Amino acid sequence: MTATQEKRDTAETGNGETRTINLIQAVTEALAEELERDRRVVLFGEDVGARGGVFMATAGLQARFGKERVFDTPLSEASIVGAAVGMAARGLRPVAEIQFADYMGPGFDQIISQAAKLRYRSGGQFTCPLVIRTPSGGGVKGGHHHSQSPESYYTHTPGLKVVMPSTPYDAKGLLKAAIRGDDPVIFFEPKRLYRAAKGEVPDHDYTVRIGEAAVRREGTDLSLIGYGGVMPDVERAAAALAAEGVSAEVIDLRSLLPWDQGTVVRSVQKTGRAVLVSEAPRTSNFMGEVAYVIQEQAFDTLRAPVGQVAGFDTPYPYVQDKVYLPGPNRILAACVKALNY
Amino acid sequence: MIHPHTPEPIQYIAEDGQPVQALPERFTPDLLRGLHHDMLRAREFDRKLITLLRQGRTTFYAQSSGMEATQVGLARSLQAGHDWVWPYYRDHTLALSMGMPMFDLLSQCLGTNSDSCRGRQMPHHFASAALKFVSISSSIASQVPPAAGSAMAQKYLGSDEITVCTFGDGATSEGDWHAGMNMAGTAKAPCLFVCENNQWAISTGVQQQTASETIHVKARAYGMPGYYVDGNDIVAVMEVCAHAAAGVRAGDGPALVECLTYRVGSHSNADADAEKQYRTRDEVNLWLARDPILRVEKLLEHLGHPVSTEERSEIITQTHREVDQDVIRAEASGQPDWRIMFEDVYADLPSHLREQAAALRAEQEGVRA
Numbered sequence: 001m002t003a004t005q006e007k008r009d010t011a012e013t014g015n016g017e018t019r020t021i022n023l024i025q026a027v028t029e030a031l032a033e034e035l036e037r038d039r040r041v042v043l044f045g046e047d048v049g050a051r052g053g054v055f056m057a058t059a060g061l062q063a064r065f066g067k068e069r070v071f072d073t074p075l076s077e078a079s080i081v082g083a084a085v086g087m088a089a090r091g092l093r094p095v096a097e098i099q100f101a102d103y104m105g106p107g108f109d110q111i112i113s114q115a116a117k118l119r120y121r122s123g124g125q126f127t128c129p130l131v132i133r134t135p136s137g138g139g140v141k142g143g144h145h146h147s148q149s150p151e152s153y154y155t156h157t158p159g160l161k162v163v164m165p166s167t168p169y170d171a172k173g174l175l176k177a178a179i180r181g182d183d184p185v186i187f188f189e190p191k192r193l194y195r196a197a198k199g200e201v202p203d204h205d206y207t208v209r210i211g212e213a214a215v216r217r218e219g220t221d222l223s224l225i226g227y228g229g230v231m232p233d234v235e236r237a238a239a240a241l242a243a244e245g246v247s248a249e250v251i252d253l254r255s256l257l258p259w260d261q262g263t264v265v266r267s268v269q270k271t272g273r274a275v276l277v278s279e280a281p282r283t284s285n286f287m288g289e290v291a292y293v294i295q296e297q298a299f300d301t302l303r304a305p306v307g308q309v310a311g312f313d314t315p316y317p318y319v320q321d322k323v324y325l326p327g328p329n330r331i332l333a334a335c336v337k338a339l340n341y
Numbered sequence: 342m343i344h345p346h347t348p349e350p351i352q353y354i355a356e357d358g359q360p361v362q363a364l365p366e367r368f369t370p371d372l373l374r375g376l377h378h379d380m381l382r383a384r385e386f387d388r389k390l391i392t393l394l395r396q397g398r399t400t401f402y403a404q405s406s407g408m409e410a411t412q413v414g415l416a417r418s419l420q421a422g423h424d425w426v427w428p429y430y431r432d433h434t435l436a437l438s439m440g441m442p443m444f445d446l447l448s449q450c451l452g453t454n455s456d457s458c459r460g461r462q463m464p465h466h467f468a469s470a471a472l473k474f475v476s477i478s479s480s481i482a483s484q485v486p487p488a489a490g491s492a493m494a495q496k497y498l499g500s501d502e503i504t505v506c507t508f509g510d511g512a513t514s515e516g517d518w519h520a521g522m523n524m525a526g527t528a529k530a531p532c533l534f535v536c537e538n539n540q541w542a543i544s545t546g547v548q549q550q551t552a553s554e555t556i557h558v559k560a561r562a563y564g565m566p567g568y569y570v571d572g573n574d575i576v577a578v579m580e581v582c583a584h585a586a587a588g589v590r591a592g593d594g595p596a597l598v599e600c601l602t603y604r605v606g607s608h609s610n611a612d613a614d615a616e617k618q619y620r621t622r623d624e625v626n627l628w629l630a631r632d633p634i635l636r637v638e639k640l641l642e643h644l645g646h647p648v649s650t651e652e653r654s655e656i657i658t659q660t661h662r663e664v665d666q667d668v669i670r671a672e673a674s675g676q677p678d679w680r681i682m683f684e685d686v687y688a689d690l691p692s693h694l695r696e697q698a699a700a701l702r703a704e705q706e707g708v709r710a
Contacts, residue, residue: 042497068497073524073527074520074523074524074527076520076523076524078486078516078517078520078521079486079489079520079521079523079524081486082483082485082486082487082489082490082517082520082521082524083486083487083489083490083493083524084490085486085487085490086427086486086487086488086489086490086491086492086493086494086504087490087491087493087494087497088490089475089487089490089491090425090490090491090494090495090498091494091498092494092497092498094490106516106520109480109483109517110483110486110487110517113478113480113483114478114483114484114487117478118475118476119685119686119687119688120461120685120686121458121461121462121466121468121476121478122457122458122468122470122475122476123456123457123458123459123461123468123685124459124684124685125457125458125468125469125470125476126468126470126475126476127688158686159686159687161687181688182688183687183688211691211692258691258692258693259693261692261693262692
């Protein structure tokens with residue numbers, strides 16, 4: 001995070017001491033603090049109660065806030081998302097957990113037909129302030145029903161907000177912003193970073209505004225743009241480039257809908273080169289939209305075609321888990337190609 | 342005494358208008374005349390809307406002719422403006438009976454500036470926050486899980502409102518229907534589910550829709566009572582819905598009411614001619630003989646309080662006059678302009694939508710110049 005970014009986020013709520021936690025702890029803390037702050041917040045999903053979720057994101061919350069506010073549901077994504085829609089329309093602030101993003105299919109109609117459109121189709125008479133949290137992405141030897149990155153299905157839906165943090169600071173701040181916001185938010189949590197990503201969070205209350213990217217590293221030769229689970233590898237690639245004397249600017253999008261076009265375009269106008277990194281399948285990948293906006297708004301400054309490193313257009317493979325993901329080598333190869341163009 | 346899971350539909354008035362069991366005391370001639378008025382008004386609204394379609398002033402309409410007893414009866418069993426309704430797309434008679442002004446319905450069907458939904462939805466998909474009548478979604482059964490959630494929220498919030506969710510027989514085949522029923526059942530949510538079984542999902546008959554003998558038997562699987570009602574008998578619909586709603590309101594958990602009725606018209610204007618391909622004239626005639634409005638007229642005649650020809654004509658004339666006046670008033674409010682397209686997508690307009698709106702403004706102003 002840049003000094004500027006940190007200042008903007010913390011300026012909203014004051015300053016304080018910091019602690020180092022991991023990403024899943026950040027999620028749990030955000031949920032606990034919002035449950036404490038607002039009685040309208042309720043939490044539910046499969047196994048989120050006594051069990052605390054399969055990744056333990058809701059561990060201890062039922063014991064602390066009661067079964068009325070933190071509860072298990074039938075094994076049905078359509079029910080979970082649909083019930084959240086009904087609760088939100090009635091003035092609650094439901095936070096629903098879908099156990100894996102891969103399982104959101106049965107809830108898809110509820111997300112795109114109900115959650116995303118209730119405000120619009122009723123002329124603003126009814127609203128849908130809900131959050132759907134779900135672990136997504138690969139790298140945990142999960143095979144194709146526990147490793148997919150389905151964010152593009154949702155970024156294609158007006159009315160939704162789509163968020164994917166990669167640091168504990170962002171996970172906590174963005175989740176709080178999502179719960180307090182008045183729109184439906186799909187909150188993807190890169191599961192391989194749950195315990196791998198550690199970082200400082202302030203002791204005091206803060207939020208991170210949805211729709212703003214973070215500049216993780218400033219640079220002048222190339223813009224490396226990613227989000228979610230790929231970010232540690234993106235930063236590793238940038239560090240390797242730095243060792244070779246190449247100055248890469250690293251941008252973490254954090255929010256995909258809406259997304260921070262300004263930060264990306266300004267960066268590419270400065271560096272003249274862009275490499276986009278995500279682990280979702282290549283075709284109709286969200287980064288295709290980012291590439292389009294770069295060519296539309298920074299075409300004159302481009303010194304090389306926009307590079308893209310993505311997952312392959314195959315179902316996510318179990319055995320080739322690590323091969324499938326765009327690691328530092330594949331990212332570096334795309335950077336070298338852009339630099340030598 | 343009203344019991345769930347009866348093998349035959351619960352009935353009070355036979356097809357010939359004779360009571361098949363003693364009418365509850367509250368069904369005075371005055372109440373029955375009021376019900377007759379509401380049903381006839383709704384039917385005439387249907388007729389006028391078909392005229393508006395033919396005139397090209399609206400583009401879609403789904404008649405409820407033949408289903409008036411189900412929708413008026415349900416409306417009269419609820420606390421309008423207090424209870425929440427997650428309806429389906431054929432529920433304008435329900436909306437009218439709950440007190441939605443005809444002007445509001447027409448404004449939505451015509452997509453004018455006076456439409457509270459701001460011309461975003463196709464005709465016949467109205468909503469009213471004041472009536473707690475939630476916006477209709479075209480996706481079949483999509484409203485069922487949210488209705489369960491609405492009732493769960495009600496339980497959490499702790500007042501005596503209930504949630505009502507309506508759907509046709511076709512909706513009971515959808516996954517969302519089963520998901521929502523199961524959710525409401527497990528949560529013991531105060532939700533009244535009402536199946537307006539009009540026996541046809543466009544061209545698919547109810548026998549091809551489900552292998553179970555009736556819809557109401559499915560309630561057993563979700564741990565709730567299932568009531569089977571003659572949906573063309575308004576006394577039966579009101580008695581059963583009021584009974585079921587009272588149980589839901591008292592905290593007994595959800596209930597399902599299946600109203601066996603019939604849409605005598607086509608599914609919508611879209612299949613007006615195709616209708617003859619999937620059902621016979623004999624079938625339609627059989628149900629025309631079971632008409633809910635005629636049935637109440639015959640009952641009133643039997644009770645010695647007949648509706649005169651003049652009274653009937655007056656209701657029809659008054660409804661037509663009201664529709665004509667409201668259409669003129671709605672159309673006079675004009676059509677929403679392009680700006681509203683970008684509003685209400687989010688609570689606040691994000692920058693990408695601001696940019697797209699600005700581009701469209703330039704295009705629109707360029708055209709005008």
